[in-house]
Amino acid sequence: MKIIETALNGLLLLEPVVFADERGEFCETFNARRFAALIGREVSFVQDNRSHSRPNVLRGLHYQHTHPQGKLVQVTQGAVWDVAVDLRRASPCFGQWHGVTLSAENRRQLWIPEGFAHGFLALQDGAEFCYKVSDYWHAGDEYCIRWDDPALGIDWPLAQPPVLSDKDRQGLNFADAPMF
Numbered sequence: 001m002k003i004i005e006t007a008l009n010g011l012l013l014l015e016p017v018v019f020a021d022e023r024g025e026f027c028e029t030f031n032a033r034r035f036a037a038l039i040g041r042e043v044s045f046v047q048d049n050r051s052h053s054r055p056n057v058l059r060g061l062h063y064q065h066t067h068p069q070g071k072l073v074q075v076t077q078g079a080v081w082d083v084a085v086d087l088r089r090a091s092p093c094f095g096q097w098h099g100v101t102l103s104a105e106n107r108r109q110l111w112i113p114e115g116f117a118h119g120f121l122a123l124q125d126g127a128e129f130c131y132k133v134s135d136y137w138h139a140g141d142e143y144c145i146r147w148d149d150p151a152l153g154i155d156w157p158l159a160q161p162p163v164l165s166d167k168d169r170q171g172l173n174f175a176d177a178p179m180f
């Protein structure tokens with residue numbers, strides 16, 4: 001597993017080592033011991049999630065506040081442009097975002113620690129998105145920050161307005177959202 005630091009403190013891009021042979025290929029997508037060594041602490045993942053999104057679907061920017069979730073995310077079909085926003089007031093990167101393309105082809109994973117909001121845009125072929133989370137889903141603790149809040153200025157690679165859920169159409173402004 002190769003690790004690439006991003007501009008945001010604690011937000012890490014991971015590249016699994018892929019073993020290819022005449023049958024196809026193999027890689028470990030999660031190894032608890034190695035992951036703890038990479039990020040410097042134990043994380044206990046309690047839920048695995050999978051979503052499928054049609055092209056131009058945008059989900060986000062989501063987080064839980066009382067039950068924050070660290071998320072280890074990857075794409076198993078298609079591609080997304082994935083975004084994390086640092087909501088940790090004490091962080092030197094508070095309020096900053098980072099975007100990266102995750103695809104079945106590049107096999108990259110993004111580790112998004114607790115204290116970030118997260119979202120993604122499904123690119124041209126749509127995407128199957130798989131992720132592990134470090135706390136359970138708490139419906140009443142979910143928050144959504146507007147994907148297009150000018151205060152964040154996220155430069156989404158959009159050719160047309162995205163397809164959104166009702167919930168995501170009613171996201172909060174960054175300034176009104178609870179922080180960490």
Ligand SMILES: Cc1cn([C@H]2C[C@H](O)[C@@H](COP(=O)(O)OP(=O)(O)O[C@H]3O[C@@H](C)C(=O)[C@@H](O)[C@H]3O)O2)c(=O)[nH]c1=O
Binds near residue numbers: 051062118165167
């Ligand atoms: C997130 C979640 C949703 N659900 C249900 C609620 C709802 O009926 C249906 C779809 O939920 P949502 O519209 O919230 O799904 P979605 O918009 O895909 O939500 C996800 O977005 C990305 C960006 C994240 O970072 C995730 O943490 C999560 O918030 O699935 C669960 O049963 N468990 C869960 O953990």
